[in-house]
Amino acid sequence: MIQETVGSAKTRGVASIGRLPKINPVFFVLAALLVAITFSNPNFIEPTGYMNFLKRAAPLAILAAGQIYVIVSGGFDLSAGSLITLTVVGSSMLLDNSADATWWVIAVMYAVGLAVGVVNGLVVSYLRVPSLIATLGMMITLNGAAFMWSSGSPRGYLPETFRFFGRASIQGIPLIQFLPVALLVLLVVGFILFWLMHRTNLGRMLHALGDNPRAAQMSGVPIERVRIIAFVASSLSAVTAGILLGGFAGVSTDVGVGYELQAITACVIGGAQLLGGRGSVPASIAGALTLTAIFTLLNFIGLPKPTRDVVQGLILIAAVVLATYRRNRAGGT
Amino acid sequence: MNTKHPAIEMRGITKSFPGVKALKNVSFSAHCGEVHALAGENGAGKSTLMKILSGIYRPDGGSVVVNGEERHFTHPLAAIRAGIAVIYQEFSLLPERTVAQNIFLGREPTRRGLIDHKAMNDEARRALALFGSAHRIEPSTVVADLDVASQQLVEIAKAVSLEAKVIVMDEPTAALNEAECEVLFGLVDTLKKSGVAIVYITHRMPEITRLANRVTVLKDGEVAVRFDHVPEPEAIVRAMVGRDLGDFYAEPAAPQEIGDVVLSVHNAGNERLKNVSFELRAGEIVGFSGLQGAGRVALAQAIFGLSPFTEGEITLSGKPARFTSPREAIRAGVGLLPGDRKAEALVLMQSVVDNGMLTSRALSGLSGNANATPFVSAEAMEKLLRELDVRAGSFAQDIKALSGGNQQKAIVARWLALAPRLLIFIEPTRGIDVNAKAGIYHLMRDLARKGTAIMMVSSDLPEVLGVSDRVLVMRNGELVAAFSRGASEADVMLAATGEEAVAA
């Protein structure tokens, strides 16, 4: 995994002569943070410790793995958080505490996600609305829809069958004892998104589109289609994250609040180039784990929860400043 | 008018860019009241020299002396304050502001702290009056509403109103027709009489003959020759080229090498093109000449589906070919290498191989393996890049780090992988080292030999004449003349500027 991220901007399978693979610094940062967490809480090296950590981080990691598609293509998806909310609220309204509806409700939610992604992509591609505005508008709309649907007061918890994905674990696995379903979902989704981004024509076209849309267009890249796919990837990952979060938390109209910014922060920590052209799925997942680890650490230190936002804001800015600084030093344009 | 110091003097200027030595020990001066012509081919270092003069670049070695005083400009503003104004080829006007606002950019006249719009417009009108009544430009017009020639005049008015002692004009006639050129020449004479030193960059001989007092020719970043009088044009051309032309350009196509019609355009047009008809055959290189804005690029983009034809019959190898998107054109076998590589062709943050494979990947299935497209595999692309002699530390490195010539070859590789029937080159050697140019020319000829039809749009007249088997000339969106190989620069220029039309 690690080596793959390195080459996010390079072609794999092609010999790079005389160049040591550069490892993305996010992996060192993550490792250092995990060591720090272990020191402050030795239970962390127990399976329950790190598995719970991974389980908690899974929704954000999935969201970041989807968000990176939009970022690499040159945009932002700010509607992801509200789509999480809509998924959780909408599922609870549709399920209405009846467990046997779980599967079709999930199908409906993915259909909603697909529609949201396609609309975002169409609005950006054909109406030429910058993604920032388009997805912010979508965010307002979806939040409003979630309120409307639940008449402003969603109730209680989702049924157990639905909460399975977020809460349950597969027991009796050697070495690690148990495997949270959420982590399994992360691994599967992460692998699919990794493969699409770093192995296929689609992935290379996403990079080209974000790097230089005009050049991509003149090279025959179907830029509208590729952009729409990027937004769809982000939206579907948001629905997935919503389904997992529905398992952890209760139903409310603010489950998803702030997640879009956390996902963007995670991508930036993972070294993604804002406004497109460079980014990696594994590094973004690592960025999400890093962010979660920082929050965990802050929690251990005893900082109140709201300071998270301050820290996140500082990290977001610092990561971008650092990236700019490194790029300038490398003599880029 | 001459004072004892030159108005500006540049001594032993040296400047390197990564991979290119742009200027080697260049000395240059201009006195008050003279026009000093700076000639040289594209890429000879003229623009770099002037960017050093105007404080945009800092020289690696040498000094700039203004009025006998050594200066180190660290900012363009410092040069402006020292009385040096440069009129660049690429305009530095703000399209959404008015003419007056552009002329007085950053130094608007104020009254009691507030901008005096009336005074500003009056002042601007005065500056613009230099062009005579034939070219009345209203100071309150938004620049975007002006045509290219008028924008050029505004650019000049801006320099004049700065009351510069030295005005550098970088190919000021590139976008002007004959009548407009005359206005400009008159203005240069006026400025000269008023004691301004003018550095006039051009590669058009008639302009040098008409205007210059002295001529300096740059070649490959060095002063090839300096004349203290205006010599015969041949002497200048010889100094500019300074090499065996036969070897520089590839051999033209032999008659038997020219094959069937590949592209046929009949009575085609769109909002920028009128009634265009021509044919391109396999194996030939056809050069398209004309002034800036004459419609050559618009024609290339129309064929490529970027700004499609709205009327006319276009066929590619006999099949209807009025494409509405580049993707459609590419699928049918048309390729285009844009003039502005950085803006329209390169994906700078991606590797050399990625750049080469972009189109192959774009035409393959979305979920297909990126390193093994039906057109070319990553290994085959590397082989192709090696065959084209693309010099890079590694083909996995970002293309950003390569020189212009190598970048261009990588883009050629992008199209070669698809074996197109028709390949359109726009300004194929812009921004490319002189030494690498010959490589591109030979590459184009090799492609033609293999049966590709090649359309070349270029503003570099010697290049058009040296490379093409036929030359078509455009003016105001129409094809106005066709020349077979062996036409002279004068013939083509005449057709391009439409002098006959003026005479008629």
Add this chain to the structure above:
Amino acid sequence: MNKATLLRRPAWRMEQCAPALLLGLAVLIYVAIALSLGLTRFLTPEATVSILNRSVALGITAVGQTFTILVGSIDLSVAHLISASAVVSSAIMNGDPAMMVPAVVAVLVMGAVVGTLNGLLITRLDVNPLIATLGMALIIQGCLASFYGRFDGSVPDAFQYFAYGEVLGLPVSLIVLALLVLGAWIVLRFTRFGSNIYSVGGNRDTARAAGINTTRVVMASHIICSLCAALAGLYLASRLKSGSPWIGTEGAYDLESIAVVVIGGTILSGGKGGIWGTVAGVIIFSLIDSIFNLAGIDAFAKQVMRGIIIVAAVAFYAVRSKRIVA
């Protein structure tokens, strides 16, 4: 070709008239609905004033946002700054009329600091304005949430004069907004600084080459924007009697202020537009709000429609451009 060479494209440009057209359309719909429902009392001068008065906070914020967008930047931290300003002012005043001036000063200083920080991040550290101001928004939000609770209080009645007072039958707040707009117009149209804003927004390199201190221009625009947001926060505190940490985000002032500026014909990449378009944009939004109220649409549906209308409004301008956006 000896005659005057001019005017390649028609001088009449769609974009210039669009804000007026949209405004006319909104007025027409409003009047039509009011008439068709027989609600003529919504067509009186008093009703007009109340429609305008509804958007004072948005208007003040949008005036500031016009500056950042014109200069080619953007500010996504205004909503949180509005909340912070409202909370801080009501906490400092805490019902004591004597604390009004210190509170106002403190809030304006806070606005200036936030604007300066935004400007520094964007100009000195070269951070993308979207990210810089988003990061700033997070930081403000975090600070607010950390300290809220320790910070409660309400504004004294005297301070509510700002929101509810009237002079010559016109609300004070509306007069303040009008003066602000007038000031902005003078700055943009008649000062060199205003001219520089357009130049920097149009093309930063050209502006720099002409000797304009681009850093200072961008910084100043951000400070103006943040000061306006702080003022909007003061107004909301005055109207609601106390600040709460979510009034800014609830009103979606970040997106709405950008949207009204864009609807007013100022282009997002900067360098073109003006304050009167923004005024038209603000009035259009108040009218839309009033139309919803007349038609009796419920609050949540209203939010859904707002999101759609904002995107549609931006699309209205953007769709004709040939530029590829992301």
